[in-house]
Amino acid sequence: MAFPHSPRSGPTAVPNPLRRLTLDDLRRRTSIKWRAHPEDVLPLWVAEMDVPLAEPVVRALTEAVALGDTGYPVGEEYADALGDFTARRWGWRPGAGHTAIVPDVMLGVVEVLKLVTGPGDAVVVNPPVYPPFYPFVEHLGRRIVEAPLGEDHRLDPDALDSAFARATAGGRPAAYLLCSPHNPTGTVHTRAELERVAELAEAYGIRVVADEIHAPLVLPGAEHVPYLSVRGSANGFSLMSASKAWNLAGLKAALAVAGPEAAGDLARMPEEVSHGPSHLGVIAHSAALRHGGEWLDALLAGLDENRRLLAGLLARHLPGVRYRAPQGTYLAWLDCRALGLGDDPAAVFLERGRVALNPGPDFGTGGAGHVRLNLATSPEVLTEAVRRMAAAL
Template sequence: MADRGSTELTNPLGALTLDQLRRRTSMKWRRFPPDVLPLWVAEMDVPLAEPVVRALTEAVALGDTGYPSGTRYADALAEFAAGRWGWRIDPDHTAIVPDVMLGVVEMLRLVTGAGDAVVVNPPVYPPFYQFIVHSGRRVVEAPLGEDGRLDPATLAPAFRDATTGGRPAAYLLCSPHNPTGTVHTRDELSAVAELAGRYGVRVIADEIHAPLVLPGAEFVPYLTVPGGENGLALLSASKAWNLAGLKAALAVAGPAAAADLARLPEEVSHGPSHLGIIAHSAALTEGGGWLTGLLSGLDANRLLLAELLAERLPAVRYRPPEGTYLAWLDCRRLGLGDDPAATFLEWGRVALNPGPEFGTGGAGHVRLNLATSPENVAEAVHRMVAALD
């Protein structure tokens, strides 16, 4: 992978103290009182990668804070994707969009109409439901299997339902999957493409967590599998380099979907931030060393959480994630009802995401953000235990 000049390989998790983190004014640190340990929303407790800081500092010093122009972001993603995944992206088959979820809405408008169905795999990222409904489409659920993986036995009937009467339909694929951390295999994605082709369903892949795949798994871009040529994908550097506040993302079309993406209204490209594009491009081209250090820290944290739960909360079922920095915890054997997060917040003063918000299969679960220091992971488990006393 190209990584011009960056030598940052140190794990950035734990580089900041809690006192430093509490000076932040983002949602993660302002939603709850100061006595709550916030391990919920997908923000990381890390300093920015040095190449990103440098690029932003230079832009601000120049007053380069106008409107975005050119293919800088697409070129950076193409370089990163070729080096990391062997995926050759044609920048001419891309478009900048404000962020991944707003990009999803625009892709849905390209391939479906009002009232058409969109298939999702619960438990899944809650905004999938919100943005689908807000865009005037209806949700059709195809739950993951008991093993947390894609299940053709639920996808096929969902696709059949979605296309009843010959109506257009889409499938919003979360890859890697949030909240389970499942990284879909090439065989699984090929099976998805075959089913989608059989039923005439258009696949839109949210691949925002693609750079965050941990040792033992491999990210496969959906557009590279047989049958994926007419798919659309959304990617961004925001999750892997903690840049959510610097808005920018890219829509990428498979070869057979390029004409669809070409119909994207020109005004959509006005939404991304110029500084966001500068930051994301720097992350992709020069932030590989920083990302390597981060992945090492996340790998250690997922294993640490497994050890701590086995020792102190053995009733909680946990399958360490293959990707993302999110841990999906099955707390049903604790007897805390559908929303264990409420108990952990009230009595343990640790904020986790409530499982029911993720749709079918979420009741009795919580999502824990692993992108923090090992000390905070340990403190979170300590507080969860205290909430049960």
């Protein structure tokens, strides 16, 4: 399976981060990926990468700890670092004063939804989609309206049109929670697709909230388009973070970004929301965005190799699995329906093959018979995982 050349896909001075750690190294970790299952299980599920931290991040954290700089966060360093990063990578920068620091992306989503919707209002999502979208929205007292992706894993304008009509029936406010790039399919939305989203949102008076946490993880052959950079997006929002691209989930910090017409709404976000992020998180994320570009490019090259490797492994060992290589993220969405393993193949692969994957039904409509596989690991672990999955059959 060939992919077009990307300007960022050339050689880098940084070694492939996915080839740096052994399985013994990884099993010393105490995070959920490595503690949720017994040691004989290969964990290719939750969104943690099997990589060491980027050296600029290690250096920034080490210096902060040596200084005892572990107090409360303050200032605009994170927003400035993000703006410089987005300008370099995508030719777009958030508006001055149009950002607010939040504890993490999902809590930021919740706070933004509070600003533009009320209890009982609808939030549109595109299943199969990141499972926490459902409980976070419902716990907030909003109702989910689904606009499923097409068979090609892309946004379906007709499904969006129908969902937006249902969401706003009776004149109620509504929001659209856009996953960009899309998790679990790895689809990277095009500018034309996002402009159509903005047109439909304007027609129905719907506020778009884009979860762009995977935005730096777009692989060779595709380009991320920030939602707020497209025509018609001025009253939308984005949630951004360095946590996925640099493996910083345990160092909490993220930014809510408003379009020009939404800045007044963002200004209403309660001040206490800014108390949630970690000062060390802000330091780590800022260092990653400012100085972690070479490390990120090496990671993207490694992920590109792994998505190709996975295609070959599945063709050889599990030809019944349908796999469309992701354009972004480090997640693979595998259609296992032809294997006859029922709605939840992940349960079979875990019990018989000792490989932990995410169950497809958790991702909503369209998830039955699928699994999500995290390919941000070494080629050796990925190869062994597919071998075990095949043996489970």
